[in-house]
Each structure stands twice: as C-alpha cells, then as structure tokens.
Amino acid sequence: MNSYFNEEIETMERDGLDSLVEERIKYTIKYAYENSPFYRKWMDENQIKRSDIKSHEDLRELPIISGKTIREKQPPETSDFEFRSIDWDKVFTVHETSGTSGVPKTFFLTWDDWNRYAEKYARAFISQNFAPGDRVVVCASYGMNVGANTMTLAAQKIGVTIIPEGKCTFPVRIMKNYKPTGIVGSIFKLIHLAKRMEAEGISPHESSIQRLIAGGESFAEESRDYVEELWGVDVYNTYGSTEGTMCGECYKKLGLHVPEDLVHLDVYDPQLKNFVDDGECGRIVLTTLLPVGERTGTLLLNYDTEDTTVVVSRDKCPCGRTHMRIMNPEREAETFWIAGNPFNRVDVEQAVFQGENMDYLTGEYEAFLYGDEDEGEVTMRVSMECFHPDKCDHELIKDNFIDTFLKYKQGLAEAYYDGTFNLIFNFTGPGGLEFYRIKGRPRRIVDRR
Numbered sequence: 001m002n003s004y005f006n007e008e009i010e011t012m013e014r015d016g017l018d019s020l021v022e023e024r025i026k027y028t029i030k031y032a033y034e035n036s037p038f039y040r041k042w043m044d045e046n047q048i049k050r051s052d053i054k055s056h057e058d059l060r061e062l063p064i065i066s067g068k069t070i071r072e073k074q075p076p077e078t079s080d081f082e083f084r085s086i087d088w089d090k091v092f093t094v095h096e097t098s099g100t101s102g103v104p105k106t107f108f109l110t111w112d113d114w115n116r117y118a119e120k121y122a123r124a125f126i127s128q129n130f131a132p133g134d135r136v137v138v139c140a141s142y143g144m145n146v147g148a149n150t151m152t153l154a155a156q157k158i159g160v161t162i163i164p165e166g167k168c169t170f171p172v173r174i175m176k177n178y179k180p181t182g183i184v185g186s187i188f189k190l191i192h193l194a195k196r197m198e199a200e201g202i203s204p205h206e207s208s209i210q211r212l213i214a215g216g217e218s219f220a221e222e223s224r225d226y227v228e229e230l231w232g233v234d235v236y237n238t239y240g241s242t243e244g245t246m247c248g249e250c251y252k253k254l255g256l257h258v259p260e261d262l263v264h265l266d267v268y269d270p271q272l273k274n275f276v277d278d279g280e281c282g283r284i285v286l287t288t289l290l291p292v293g294e295r296t297g298t299l300l301l302n303y304d305t306e307d308t309t310v311v312v313s314r315d316k317c318p319c320g321r322t323h324m325r326i327m328n329p330e331r332e333a334e335t336f337w338i339a340g341n342p343f344n345r346v347d348v349e350q351a352v353f354q355g356e357n358m359d360y361l362t363g364e365y366e367a368f369l370y371g372d373e374d375e376g377e378v379t380m381r382v383s384m385e386c387f388h389p390d391k392c393d394h395e396l397i398k399d400n401f402i403d404t405f406l407k408y409k410q411g412l413a414e415a416y417y418d419g420t421f422n423l424i425f426n427f428t429g430p431g432g433l434e435f436y437r438i439k440g441r442p443r444r445i446v447d448r449r
C-alpha cells in the first residue's frame with residue numbers, strides 16, 4: 001500500500017530534491033542574516049557573505065553550534081535570546097529543554113514551525129500505514145517537549161484520532177473502551193504495558209492494536225524484536241527533538257526517512273571537521289531549511305545534536321520515497337570507552353535482549369563501570385531483572401551476553417580475554433535494580449570510574 005502525505009515532495013527524484021535543498025539553504029541563510037542576531041553578528045565578524053553560502057558543502061563555512069552555544073547566547077549570559085529569529089508578537093510557544101546539564105535551552109516556535117514539525121510526523125504516520133479511522137494513544141509527555149503535541153497536530157492533518165494519555169501508565173480499561181489501533185511510547189513503556197495487560201487478563205496479541213511507534217530513546221534491534229513478539233504487531237521507529245528533526249521509519253523498516261526538504265542532516269567525523277561517507281558512523285549535525293518566504297522562531301544552522309548515526313541510503317526506498325534513510329541514532333552521551341574502545345548503551349541492551357534470554361528476563365537492566373585503567377583493570381557489572389530469580393538460567397544468559405557484547409568489538413574482546421576488562425553479572429528479582437530507587441528516567445549505564 002503506497003500513499004503519501006505530500007507525494008510530490010516525498011517522491012521527488014534526487015536531482016530535483018537536491019536543487020530544492022539548495023534553494024532553501026540560500027533562502028535560510030538570507031533569513032538568518034536578516035533575522036538572527038547570532039548569525040548576523042557572526043557573519044559580519046567573520047566576513048562571510050551570505051551569498052557565499054549556496055550549497056550544503058558551503059555550510060562548513062559556518063560554525064557548528066551546540067546546546068552549549070544556545071545557553072551562552074541567552075539570558076543571563078546575554079541581554080537577549082540571540083537565536084530568536086522573529087519578533088515576539090509572532091512567537092506562538094516557548095519551550096525549554098534541559099538535557100543533562102540542568103540549564104535549559106530556550107526555543108521559540110511560531111505557528112508555521114508547528115505546522116512544519118507536524119507535517120514531518122504526518123508523513124511518517126502515513127508511511128507507517130496509519131489512516132483515517134485509526135486511534136492512537138500517545139504515551140509521550142505533553143508540555144515543554146514538543147513531541148506529543150506535534151504528533152497530535154499531525155494526527156489532525158491526516159484524520160487520525162488521538163488519545164492523549166501523556167504516559168503509559170493509563171488504566172487498562174482505555175484499551176477495552178476505546179480499542180486504540182496504535183500506541184506511541186518508548187520500548188520499555190510498551191513492554192510494561194503489555195505485562196500489565198497480561199496481568200489483567202488481556203492478551204496484547206488479541207488487543208485492538210495494529211502497530212506501535214517507538215521513540216524517545218534509541219534501542220537495540222533485539223529489543224524491538226521482543227516488543228513485536230510481545231504484541232504480535234510491527235513496531236516503527238521515530239526520532240525527533242525540539243530542534244526539529246522528526247524522522248520516521250516507513251513500513252518497510254529500512255532506516256528512518258529524513259524529511260530532506262525541511263531539515264538538512266549532515267554526518268560529521270568525531271572532530272566535527274568534515275563529513276563522513278555514507279555508510280560510516282558519525283555525528284548528526286542539523287540545519288533547519290525554510291521554504292522560500294516562510295519564517296521561523298529559532299533558527300539553527302549546523303546544530304550538533306550529540307547523536308550519532310549512519311546514512312543507510314540516498315536511493316529510492318521500496319516504499320517509493322526518495323528521502324535519505326539513516327540508522328537508529330544513538331546518543332553520544334551514552335557512549336563509554338574502555339581501553340580505547342567505544343561501546344554504547346544500545347550494545348549492552350542488545351546483549352541483554354538475546355532471544356533465549358527473554359524466557360527468563362523482564363528486559364530491565366543496568367550496568368556499572370568500576371576500576372582504573374591506569375591500574376590495569378576495568379570491570380562492568382551488569383544487573384538483569386529476572387521474572388523468577390530461582391528459575392533463571394544464569395549460565396545461558398551470561399554466555400549469550402558475553403558472545404553478543406564482544407562479537408564485533410575486537411579491542412574489547414582482547415581486553416576481556418587478557419583480563420584487563422572484566423564482566424560480572426548480577427541477577428535480581430522484580431524491582432531489585434538500583435534505578436528503581438531513583439526518580440526519573442532510568443540511567444542504564446553508570447560510569448563509576
């Protein structure tokens with residue numbers, strides 16, 4: 001089944017798409033110079049003329065900015081918000097995202113920004129075969145985060161009904177009374193909900209749900225497989241942020257489509273000096289693209305998301321869409337180094353969610369890093385939650401974990417076999433992990449070195 005929200009744009013041939021992107025880059029740079037105090041000052045000081053920036057290669061002439069830059073260019077550091085690029089009377093909503101630093105970054109959205117954000121999700125929903133008549137429970141939180149509201153607005157554009165729960169702990173009667181056909185939530189929320197339904201005698205397989213959308217954090221393919229098995233439906237991935245990414249996987253599940261006409265996504269090397277080739281992993285750097293004549297509240301060019309990904313393809317997808325596809329992004333902040341070798345939280349998750357392990361495990365896990373490389377040893381202690389700790393096959397789980405975790409990490413495997421990297425395992429019963437005692441989103445990997 002092929003249908004589109006914006007067929008002309010979504011299926012545009014590469015040449016046409018590339019010239020559309022260039023036209024929007026030129027207009028966006030002009031808009032930045034005329035409306036953003038930050039960019040006007042920067043271009044004047046660095047003697048970059050806006051006419052010098054015509055293509056995506058030329059974006060390298062502009063600075064790469066980050067959340068830190070935004071915080072440094074807003075009160076109390078500066079007298080005004082230097083990334084605000086529109087008059088106050090055109091600002092529809094104001095958002096703050098605090099991330100890990102605790103100091104919020106401010107974003108200003110106009111009503112047009114909301115509509116462009118929503119269009120990206122509307123395209124994604126349709127590419128996942130949502131259609132009028134669908135009823136979708138949104139478990140993402142409403143408020144300062146734009147995700148839930150953006151999806152709600154997207155639903156309005158395509159005739160889908162939203163049940164705006166805002167969290168996944170809603171009463172199971174919601175499932176019975178409204179027979180939703182889809183749920184938006186994180187992988188772990190979807191696991192918990194399935195368990196809660198089973199406990200109340202409703203099989204997720206026999207429920208009204210026809211497809212699920214996972215978002216909010218990166219996950220391992222194995223944990224997606226597990227959720228698909230629990231529910232008996234497809235789980236589609238989305239990636240979005242207040243900065244305006246909003247990428248979504250189509251029903252073919254061959255990577256997340258980037259709405260290239262509205263957001264330009266470059267993948268940079270770790271030093272943020274140059275682009276990496278397609279197929280290589282690097283940092284996601286975003287540039288908002290404004291359609292000619294349109295306006296925006298906060299303009300970000302070359303914004304370092306601190307997430308990493310790989311471009312899967314810029315060729316036409318079997319779904320008919322031509323926009324590039326990327327792999328599930330991972331957070332740089334969730335990457336850890338042992339003896340010069342990196343691994344991500346998602347690698348640990350993948351090792352936990354190995355097929356047979358899930359006969360015994362709930363999927364909940366946490367890991368702690370200890371030791372001192374200078375003294376020669378680092379230990380990772382992995383705790384996993386079992387349904388029944390006394391009927392849990394510890395040896396099988398350990399073997400599966402070690403095999404999977406070390407499989408494609410030669411350096412780590414060497415450190416493991418020569419004894420400079422230790423893995424120890426701990427199994428708990430339900431509710432026994434340390435993160436349960438701390439409020440907020442679980443910290444799955446804690447570096448105590």
Ligand SMILES: [Zn+2]
Nearest residue numbers: 250317319321
């Ligand atoms: Zn596709």
